[in-house]
Amino acid sequence: MNNPARTLIIINPASARARRAWPKIKGALADASINFDAHETTHAGDATEKTRAALRDGYNVIAVVGGDGTLSEAASGFFEFHRDGNTASSHHPSPINRDAALAILPAGTGDDFARGLAGKREALGKWLENFIAYLRHDDVSAAREIDVIHGWVEHGERDFICLNVATIGLGAEVAARVASQGGVMRRLPGEVRFVAAACGALAAWRERTVRVTVDEHEVIEGQTNLLAVANGIYAGGGMMFAPGARNDDGLIDLLWSHDLTRATILRELPRIRRGEHLANERVRLVRARHVRIETEKQEDALLVEADGNVRGHTPAEFRVMPGAIQVVGK
Incomplete structure (x- = not known):
């Protein structure tokens, strides 16, 4: 990440773990002097809509406090879908901002995607440390490219x-x-x-x-x-x-x-x-x-x-x- 981070944090308030985790996350970011905006989802698909709008508006880091479903919704918001046919073969999703990053602050029921990335279920604190290090340019290796389907x-x-x-x-x-x-x-x-x-x-x-x-x-x-x-x-x-x-x-x-x-x-x-x-x-x-x-x-x-x-x-x-x-x- 070469440019200053413009960060949006999306929280799923329907998740009890996310509701409990958010004050801790907010406090840690304040202590680290990290600037961010936040949005609490209100309906299914809201994370997709908010992510897409934020990336179009110039945000380059989208963080998710929630589980796999909210994380997946946010990931969909990184792309524009072009419907020029009736199969996936004829659709070619394009990224809104290739340099933007999706940050994971796992606070869901299963957190299976995060578990797979880490190799085990890690405490939220470890993810938060990596997130702050990335935003402060202390550890740019905390971000990596992955495939999506x-x-x-x-x-x-x-x-x-x-x-x-x-x-x-x-x-x-x-x-x-x-x-x-x-x-x-x-x-x-x-x-x-x-x-x-x-x-x-x-x-x-x-x-x-x-x-x-x-x-x-x-x-x-x-x-x-x-x-x-x-x-x-x-x-x-x-x-x-x-x-x-x-x-x-x-x-x-x-x-x-x-x-x-x-x-x-x-x-x-x-x-x-x-x-x-x-x-x-x-x-x-x-x-x-x-x-x-x-x-x-x-x-x-x-x-x-x-x-x-x-x-x-x-x-x-x-x-x-x-x-x-x-x-x-x-």
């Missing part, structure tokens, strides 16, 4: 940016249930909420026949329990969905599971937490730059979520954008 769904949000992991089918149903949890459930650890939601979604699930086109030539067809498109390692509050995924290799990790009974899926949950599920012969891993997913029957369209936010239904496409965004973190 450009996602597109025919029925729903249409275009979006996925920072971490998108799931299609059963995984998306689980994410939708986690998002709708309230009361006591919202105060439980992320992994507990994930397992509870998984049990409920699994009881109502049935396999669908899916066609997946990889890099526009390889076609995989068959029934599936779960499809995951990964840029990062963790999802679902610390579940190691894609243990070999890297967010700087220019590739998507596509996970496909099939012919797993409900009992087998429940047995696999602890193994997913340790990243051992890839040893199951009914779980397949493919690395690609572009993936298209569609169901055999339109009435079997699958739910799609990315970074914990439900995006719509298949058909869906995902295309990697190498080195598309700078993040400030670990």
